[in-house]
Amino acid sequence: KQEVTQIPAALSVPEGENLVLNCSFTDSAIYNLQWFRQDPGKGLTSLLLIQSSQREQTSGRLNASLDKSSGRSTLYIAASQPGDSATYLCAVREVLTGNQFYFGTGTSLTVIP
């Protein structure tokens, strides 16, 4: 069974810093990987989706990379802002049925003004 791990579990940085969040998965047979943001008590907002054939995706200050062979993805956030404070989750969609999504436990990010 696929296992997804996110490190660190929590991160606190001063405003303006660049930061990297990590996601690792045990089975490289994935269809895609998706990064989400979750604000307290709310649903998930999709940030970036990387297909298994892609190496990276960019949206504004966010850049996500995927190294499928090593089972890793990173989410890079440039010039962090207090509004970036949230929990960031990664999820992989497995190949076999395409209907199973496996989530990590998330990284709780706090950006200090």
Added chain:
Amino acid sequence: ETGVTQTPRHLVMGMTNKKSLKCEQHLGHNAMYWYKQSAKKPLELMFVYNFKEQTENNSVPSRFSPECPNSSHLFLHLHTLQPEDSALYLCASSQPRLGGSPSYEQYFGPGTRLTVT
């Protein structure tokens, strides 16, 4: 707010009650999902529907009963729940993965915060 809505947003129910959660998507998707999110645990996929047919049931207890009357609506019927069922229940939708077609991203609703007393 996204194109996926959930009602109610908060629900408190006793262990003997029967209630239902509702999810509606306005994105033209044909796959819908129920997830459970408990504190300090990864999101757990509960059920998957593709074109109104249930394709995944991840060993969910029978006190949770899903229903998908059409591709836009998904229900989760609750009966005789336990306190450990208290959690945030999230609905999501996407295009289903069909052989050879690109895989689409999931869109989530805001969730229903369920408390079982």
